Amino acid sequence: MAKALAILANQPNASAGLVRLGDKQILFSDCEQAFVMYARHGHSLVALFDPVGPQELWPNLLEKFMATARHQGSRPVFYQVSKAFLPHAFDCGLRPYKLGEQAVVDLTRFDLKGGAWLKLRRSINRAERDGLEFSMLSPDEVPEVIDELLSVSRAWLASHNASEKGFSLGTFDLAYVKACPVAIIRLEGRIVAFANILEAGQHGDAFIDLMRHIPETHRGMMDLLFVRIMEHMKARGFRTLNLGMAPLAGLADHHYAPLWNRLGREIFEFGERFYNFRGVQAFKSKFDPVWQPRYLVVSGRGLPLASIFDVTMLIGGGLRGILRR
Template sequence: MMKKLLSGQGTRAAQLAVSVAIGAVCVWVLTGQLSAGFWQDVTAELRGLDPLSVMLAACCTGLSFVALGRYDAVAHRHLGSDTPTLQACGAGTIAIALAQTLGLGVLTGALARWRMLPDISMALALRLSVFVCLTFMVALLVVTAVACVVFPSPAFMFWPSVIVVAALPAAVVGLYLCPVFTLGRFTVRLPSLRALASILLWTVIDVLAASTALYLLIPGGEVPFTVLFPLFLIALGSALLSGTPGGVGPFELVLFAALPGGASVQVLTGIIAFRAIYYAIPALIAMALMLRPYASVDAMAPRARGDIATAPRAEVGVIRQNGGFIADHSALWHCGQTLCALFDPLSNATPDPIATVSTHARDRNLIPALYKCSARTALLARQQGWFISHIADEAMLNPLQFITTTAPFRSLRRKLRAADKAQITISQVTPLPVSDMARVDELWQRARGGARGGTMGVFAPEYVAHQRVYLAHHKGRLVAFASFHETTREWCLDLMRQDPSAPDGTMHALIHAAIGDAATQGIARLSLAAVPACPDPSSALMVKLSQIAVRKTGGPGLRQFKSNFRPTWQPLYAAAPNRALLALTLVDIARAVHRPSTATNDTKSHYDDENYEVASRLAS
């Protein structure tokens, strides 16, 4: 351990020595270009600085540091530290004020954050520091590239800037498609698009304010702002990459090499004043503030969670396998760039589910959305300006009133007679025959060509242990099973697995047996789950395209199967703050369904009775 510590100290000392050497060389090159009497002229210019310009520069510095503190707010949300926003911003501002002046930004910033926030570990402080450093450098690269394309800039920067700007759409798509990647033994979760957009916004505010402060401090207005701004960004990037304390040397050298030679006295005057106002004074204030770190925050009051066992929608049990969680009486699911509130709230204790999901999404830098909610919740979303879309229809029936002797159930009676003739036996046993169920599941997947995940269940012993499972045997051999989520208020069909060689009517018999048991136990609501929404009849073209989309997703077969039980079809909706975000949400969900992450569950995901769960927008 001691050897590792000494080795780390040696590495940091070497890095500091290299940074200081780089700064010294740059300063040596710079001083070699100055004429005799240069410093006397600079001293005279400093004495003659306009007090109003100095005050405005100080205000711009304050604005820049407000933006700097917001980087940490985004970082804390990404890493899930639960640190109050004001403390996160304050500690971040102090850390950056010290780091940009002392050098070795990652380590210095981490130590400052660790000192100011007693509730975080040094490891988390380092992660925060690395996150802020890397994301700021990426945002600075983008802002610099755009500035060099839009404003006058050195010729050598034009084509690299064009390449960066042109690559932005591909980078965004790549980030969206691969939000998580594995690096050796570590799994890295990249910032969400919302987090990066926030970082980019605060970076623009930060560098605009900082460059304006420098511009105000250059006497005589010798350098136009449109010329100074891209050069300031290039100089800032060079200073950060060099790691020199305060960026001294590379920053000045870049500006002197690029700005007009006749304004060298004014430029150096502005830089010296800028370093005093933007670097030295904030660093001194930060050191003083570090003498009194933030008080430890008491353990957060436990949030109201809600109970799955009494939820009005039994399907909420799917969060047991997709990484979802319950907070404030809502079932929430992190899906790509989106945080979805699944179904309706678990109780009436959440009067505004839109506010709930919006708050939790903001705390995680994610897009808020509702998925598979009822018309009542969708109406609340529309009243708040959200865009809604009819995505699915849920098959609901009342077991207490379920009678198969009437004419509409002719087809179901035929299927049940076929199963009875084949001597299919339906049972519930404990413990479950997991190995036989796994065999049926594998045969099912082979026949269907793949697996589905997301809000569709996963066959796993620990998952079905929370469900009501019905088994179908044929000649003593398990040939099918069906599982149901259950609460005190509703049952919901989840898994349906069937050996392709099972006799006709086997699955119908399983569902029929469950309906009978639900009636015996006084359950008045049983859901056969959802199918893609029916085509919109208002447009012939939409009807045609929707029929194709629904057919491709297996909708007609599912609807026909469930229609044998004569359910009542209830519309389900998705909602998001606007049309574009809703489209992004549906793409996130479709990807989670069709390309389930192996990180959610160690077992294989499966085909659910809903098959392809997300209806095409055309079908809504």
């Protein structure tokens, strides 16, 4: 982990900080200047995100990961990779399938002035008039309120009948939460919402990971939380803020779209019982992000249903976690 964190500090993608969860194995390049984080479920060895480190090291690291998968009798799977990874995947005979789109806010351009932001300004102004207060806690300050944060997290999980997720999503692990800055919203002195922030080195990119709140507190609470995070990170010199992926967003639905896209669009339209696809996309769209495609990359032909099942089990923590939410 120490070697991984040293690499993390000198690369541009804050979401790679999910390696801190400790729920994934780490495969280093031969020079130990780049790594892939991965986990196994079923017959899949699933790597999360692009390799972490200089892009010139990606091809050899990809080959090393595929050899590791073959040695273990597993299929190599890459989850939520970017367009930049695809040429290397093609060179190794892997096939991409679009998963959705990641929302990234350009903080250098972010400004609430103008008519386009009127509705959002009204929302956060009302939230502050009604007594909601924002603050950003440094990692040193987080232990003082960790019990309050845990209480909010438990209330949020209970309201959604959900269990903790993992792999590509943050988990309320005490060491993990204490390692990062945490943005909070207070009402009458009590914490009612929070989000932890992962940061890349050199003040380039930041990533909002865990987002938990006490339900039915205030309609504008999460608007206030996100806007103030953006303003705070911009003032600190960060250039982008990653809001995470909107699953199944942006899938082509024209006549020539592949079967994978058509199935994804059907799930997007009719799968609200299991996941709030439309709500997630609509909320992130409020902040005028740049939408960046993210892909599943696998070997073989045909729909990658077995790979998707294994990824889903990793994220959900097994079948029981999936069935809960």
